[in-house]
Amino acid sequence: MIFENALDFFLRMDTAKMLAYFWPFFLLDMTRYLLLDVVVISIYSVKNWFQRDKIERARRQLYSEKPLVSLIIPGKNEGKHIPRLAESLARQTYKNIEIVIVDDGSDDDTEEICRKLEQEGKIDRFIRNEVRGGKASAANTAMRFSHGKYIVHIDADSHLAFDSVETILLPFYMDPNIGAVGGDVRVANTGDAFVTRLQGIEYMKAISTGRTVSSELGILRIIAGAHGAFRRDILNRLHGWDVGPGLDGDITLKIRKLGFRVVHEPHAVCYTNVPKTFRALAKQRFRWDRSMVRFRVRKHRDILLMNSNFSILNFLASAENIFFNLVLDFKWWIYIIQIVLFNPSVLEYIFLINLILYMLANYLEFLVACALLHSSMRRRDFFLVLYIPLVPIYTGIYLRIVRTYAYIMEFLHGASYMDKWNPWKVSRVVKREKL
Amino acid sequence: MRKPCLVGKDKQVVPEDVLSIELTMIESLDSQDVSCWIVDMSDWRKGWQKIAAIREHLSPKVYLRPVVYLHADNSMPAEISKAADGQLAHGLDNSKGLDELSSRFEATNQWIDHLPDPNAAVDANIAFKVLRLIASRNNVQEPVTTVRRKSGYVYPILEPLFSKRDEGALETLEFLEAQKLISGDFVSKAHFCSSCSSAFINFKEACPQCGSDDLNVDELVHHFRCAHMAVMSDFKRGSSMVCPKCDRELHHIGVDYDKPSIMYSCNHCSHGFQEPSIMTTCYNCGRSTEPENQHTRLIRAYSISAIGQNAASYGMEALFSKILDSELQLCSFDAFRDFYRVEAARIKRYKKSESSLVMIALRDIDKLYVRLGGRATEVFAELSTVFRTVLRLSDVITARNESIFFVIMTETSTTYAERAVERLHEGIIELLTNNLDFDPDMSSLIKPITVDMDLDQTLEAFLQS
Numbered sequence: 001m002i003f004e005n006a007l008d009f010f011l012r013m014d015t016a017k018m019l020a021y022f023w024p025f026f027l028l029d030m031t032r033y034l035l036l037d038v039v040v041i042s043i044y045s046v047k048n049w050f051q052r053d054k055i056e057r058a059r060r061q062l063y064s065e066k067p068l069v070s071l072i073i074p075g076k077n078e079g080k081h082i083p084r085l086a087e088s089l090a091r092q093t094y095k096n097i098e099i100v101i102v103d104d105g106s107d108d109d110t111e112e113i114c115r116k117l118e119q120e121g122k123i124d125r126f127i128r129n130e131v132r133g134g135k136a137s138a139a140n141t142a143m144r145f146s147h148g149k150y151i152v153h154i155d156a157d158s159h160l161a162f163d164s165v166e167t168i169l170l171p172f173y174m175d176p177n178i179g180a181v182g183g184d185v186r187v188a189n190t191g192d193a194f195v196t197r198l199q200g201i202e203y204m205k206a207i208s209t210g211r212t213v214s215s216e217l218g219i220l221r222i223i224a225g226a227h228g229a230f231r232r233d234i235l236n237r238l239h240g241w242d243v244g245p246g247l248d249g250d251i252t253l254k255i256r257k258l259g260f261r262v263v264h265e266p267h268a269v270c271y272t273n274v275p276k277t278f279r280a281l282a283k284q285r286f287r288w289d290r291s292m293v294r295f296r297v298r299k300h301r302d303i304l305l306m307n308s309n310f311s312i313l314n315f316l317a318s319a320e321n322i323f324f325n326l327v328l329d330f331k332w333w334i335y336i337i338q339i340v341l342f343n344p345s346v347l348e349y350i351f352l353i354n355l356i357l358y359m360l361a362n363y364l365e366f367l368v369a370c371a372l373l374h375s376s377m378r379r380r381d382f383f384l385v386l387y388i389p390l391v392p393i394y395t396g397i398y399l400r401i402v403r404t405y406a407y408i409m410e411f412l413h414g415a416s417y418m419d420k421w422n423p424w425k426v427s428r429v430v431k432r433e434k435l
Numbered sequence: 436m437r438k439p440c441l442v443g444k445d446k447q448v449v450p451e452d453v454l455s456i457e458l459t460m461i462e463s464l465d466s467q468d469v470s471c472w473i474v475d476m477s478d479w480r481k482g483w484q485k486i487a488a489i490r491e492h493l494s495p496k497v498y499l500r501p502v503v504y505l506h507a508d509n510s511m512p513a514e515i516s517k518a519a520d521g522q523l524a525h526g527l528d529n530s531k532g533l534d535e536l537s538s539r540f541e542a543t544n545q546w547i548d549h550l551p552d553p554n555a556a557v558d559a560n561i562a563f564k565v566l567r568l569i570a571s572r573n574n575v576q577e578p579v580t581t582v583r584r585k586s587g588y589v590y591p592i593l594e595p596l597f598s599k600r601d602e603g604a605l606e607t608l609e610f611l612e613a614q615k616l617i618s619g620d621f622v623s624k625a626h627f628c629s630s631c632s633s634a635f636i637n638f639k640e641a642c643p644q645c646g647s648d649d650l651n652v653d654e655l656v657h658h659f660r661c662a663h664m665a666v667m668s669d670f671k672r673g674s675s676m677v678c679p680k681c682d683r684e685l686h687h688i689g690v691d692y693d694k695p696s697i698m699y700s701c702n703h704c705s706h707g708f709q710e711p712s713i714m715t716t717c718y719n720c721g722r723s724t725e726p727e728n729q730h731t732r733l734i735r736a737y738s739i740s741a742i743g744q745n746a747a748s749y750g751m752e753a754l755f756s757k758i759l760d761s762e763l764q765l766c767s768f769d770a771f772r773d774f775y776r777v778e779a780a781r782i783k784r785y786k787k788s789e790s791s792l793v794m795i796a797l798r799d800i801d802k803l804y805v806r807l808g809g810r811a812t813e814v815f816a817e818l819s820t821v822f823r824t825v826l827r828l829s830d831v832i833t834a835r836n837e838s839i840f841f842v843i844m845t846e847t848s849t850t851y852a853e854r855a856v857e858r859l860h861e862g863i864i865e866l867l868t869n870n871l872d873f874d875p876d877m878s879s880l881i882k883p884i885t886v887d888m889d890l891d892q893t894l895e896a897f898l899q900s
């Protein structure tokens with residue numbers, strides 16, 4: 001009944017009316033996420049096909065040069081994950097690696113576990129900081145005591161596909177102007193729960209497709225800490241990471257500011273474990289979203305200013321992100337107010353039609369992701385297609401509420417200065433000096 | 436009434452209530468007459484030779500007797516000044532002091548007197564002498580550290596017994612403890628070189644990659660505001676600390692920076708690490724190895740046990756033969772002699788079969804436990820197994836002491852007996868020489884059993900050879 005009425009309502013509209021009722025979908029999301037993705041991924045795939053020889057040349061060059069690559073893994077209380085990670089690193093196709101683990105003041109059995117692995121030669125160096133200093137300082141410790149020409153940052157609770165290190169290094173051998181390469185982060189525990197399946201779809205869409213598109217457009221703004229490769233000479237110039245939160249995005253932007261390209265490599269796969277409950281997921285996203293406001297709007301304000309260092313791509317990389325994440329987040333509330341105030345009588349039709357539109361869009365996007373990633377997808381990843389009808393509620397309602405709340409908190413209180421990410425002594429200095 | 440006796444009087448004037456005797460004649464004194472030996476320590480090195488000679492003496496009435504220092508001064512090493520049972524502070528012309536000494540040593544002297552035949556007994560076995568010394572004093576033998584001995588520890592009263600060799604005291608005590616003859620209380624734990632037994636070992640930190648001990652230790656510094664992390668030397672600029680990343684000066688630890696850990700770096704291979712490996716080098720033989728490859732030993736304070744008190748008085752029995760007994764059922768020498776007579780008569784009557792008398796001497800067996808300490812019993816048990824596999828149930832075995840064994844092999848020609856002895860020899864060589872690098876002095880003699888042969892004479896002749 002309601003479906004028939006809704007369909008009838010939709011079909012009897014003219015273009016102007018349709019835009020008036022569904023402008024967020026047709027004007028913003030469809031253009032940005034759907035049309036752009038289809039076009040860019042198609043171009044990317046065609047380009048890659050023509051570049052087959054170039055990729056093979058890069059691979060041969062990598063293996064003839066065989067540079068030492070430092071895999072650095074900073075973390076606190078991550079000891080339980082390390083044996084498995086070390087194992088996945090031992091099986092890498094690229095062998096000239098050193099594994100450096102930094103323990104940021106763990107208070108569990110991380111030290112015993114890692115010292116043993118160090119003695120057994122399964123990791124090359126284990127450095128323990130007795131006092132916690134925060135994630136940036138741990139990454140910087142690892143950087144200071146590693147020797148590789150390239151540094152690959154890996155999160156302890158993730159593991160790499162067997163050819164991941166090799167694959168993430170290839171872009172450096174295709175373009176000498178590339179300063180950092182982001183690896184593809186996929187959900188390891190998709191099978192664990194309903195919420196992990198939804199995240200599995202989200203990661204494919206936002207990270208695999210989203211970052212490949214950004215990368216192709218030259219506006220990639222983040223290299224995930226879970227799996228990112230950096231040139232050491234550039235990290236040395238930057239003196240490593242700055243105080244978090246948001247240190248991954250921060251270092252990416254700094255590399256861009258130095259004039260280097262930053263790209264995403266969708267086939268350098270890293271599997272990570274995601275929160276298994278909606279509650280835990282809300283907490284994680286709250287932290288991530290706050291850091292977005294902080295480091296982009298506050299710290300890298302200069303990117304948006306038209307000064308002598310101005311670069312249009314850097315401007316776009318930041319502006320796009322701020323616009324789509326921040327401004328568009330509020331557009332939704334404007335949209336809701338508009339519908340409630342002016343069209344209360346057709347509220348349920350509009351809701352239903354939006355749901356269907358976004359569902360169809362998600363199917364198409366999943367198709368795009370599969371086209372891009374099929375060679376490195378697991379069998380069970382294809383079955384995620386069954387959950388797509390629920391994705392619009394997940395991203396459109398659940399995540400949006402969390403995000404809005406985070407933005408408001410950050411703007412009102414600058415709450416992330418007092419985050420749990422960093423020890424209190426660091427947060428205090430950062431807040432005092434308004435970094 | 437016993438009197439103190441000055442050993443080697445030289446030119447001293449000896450008062451009436453003090454005996455005196457030259458060292459070479461010391462055994463001629465009757466056990467009942469002497470309360471203690473007085474040794475002049477005005478030249479302590481010379482005095483020390485006398486004490487060593489006294490303790491190394493084989494007669495219990497000599498080596499067990501308390502020793503008192505005369506003219507002792509502070510120049511001698513601590514373990515030597517403690518090696519005596521007492522000191523005569525005011526010289527020989529002090530009859531009250533002398534009487535006091537004599538009464539103080541009465542218990543020990545009575546203990547010596549109650550031994551079976553104290554005037555004629557001969558104690559050649561060093562472990563037995565140690566046991567008797569401890570039993571006669573009936574106090575706790577405390578270890579004392581020293582740099583004059585490779586072992587690092589000495590037991591002062593026992594020390595003169597071991598003056599001619601540089602090891603053996605700790606091992607002998609361990610052996611006695613393993614036999615439950617003495618009991619030990621924990622004092623300390625010490626490392627010993629596994630190749631030369633020296634206690635003087637240098638422990639040092641070394642690079643886990645190349646083994647070099649040329650290391651730098653540097654503190655790690657964390658600058659809060661910029662998350663820079665580097666060793667202290669990177670921050671040093673003159674007398675102040677400046678962050679190389681953000682160029683700010685560091686002021687207060689805990690406020691704007693801290694030192695979360697330390698890093699080692701190797702000057703030889705430039706490896707950076709936090710857990711240096713530990714290496715040990717022996718001062719005596721120069722061998723370097725990881726600490727776990729060195730030998731650790733518990734250093735204990737020893738006192739006599741009830742079994743030990745009994746064994747010290749009436750003899751330890753032959754210790755190896757005791758173990759052998761539990762494996763093979765040794766018979767007493769009297770029973771052995773009876774059996775010999777019967778067997779000789781049987782052979783004479785039937786004239787059909789032959790049996791053999793086998794005499795075996797394993798002479799250095801007592802050196803084994805001086806070397807092996809508490810582990811000697813295990814080796815003795817294995818040695819017993821060698822005997823058991825070679826000998827048969829019908830063989831009759833007796834032990835004269837720890838190292839002399841007699842066997843009657845019934846229905847066995849001398850040729851077969853020789854083969855058996857050969858196999859025994861091989862088994863012993865295999866165990867002691869190949870496994871422990873110990874060369875036992877083994878000899879044997881095989882005779883056919885006849886009524887004409889006098890058993891006692893034959894055995895005595897073998898013992899003399």
Ligand SMILES: [Zn+2]
Binds near residue numbers: 660678
């Ligand atoms: Zn700094």
Ligand SMILES: [Zn+2]
Binds near residue numbers: 642644701703704
């Ligand atoms: Zn080294």
Ligand SMILES: [Zn+2]
Binds near residue numbers: 628629630631633718
């Ligand atoms: Zn040595």
